[in-house]
Amino acid sequence: MLLPATEEILEEMRSCEAAQDDLGISLMVADEKLLLVSCGTKVKILEAAKPTEGCKVRILGGQFRRRKSVCPSRLPFRPRLIFQLPCQLAFQS
Numbered sequence: 001m002l003l004p005a006t007e008e009i010l011e012e013m014r015s016c017e018a019a020q021d022d023l024g025i026s027l028m029v030a031d032e033k034l035l036l037v038s039c040g041t042k043v044k045i046l047e048a049a050k051p052t053e054g055c056k057v058r059i060l061g062g063q064f065r066r067r068k069s070v071c072p073s074r075l076p077f078r079p080r081l082i083f084q085l086p087c088q089l090a091f092q093s
Contacts (some may be wrong), residue, residue: 003069
């Protein structure tokens with residue numbers, strides 16, 4: 001699963017998706033602007049002020065443990081602070 005590092009990167013990711021720009025997505029992954037996180041990785045919700053846009057989380061496991069990220073609103077948020085990322089998620093608009 002790809003998680004953007006910031007809200008600005010989330011917008012850039014959405015632009016690449018809309019343009020079907022696979023190279024742009026790949027370059028953002030290589031620059032660690034998009035974090036490739038395994039499904040089932042636990043994250044902690046830090047801020048959910050704009051639930052329609054997504055929420056800020058801290059990754060609790062894997063290669064990017066302790067890093068902050070933005071989870072897009074397409075994720076099935078639950079009313080608890082820690083949850084596991086799902087294995088299936090469509091990122092197309």
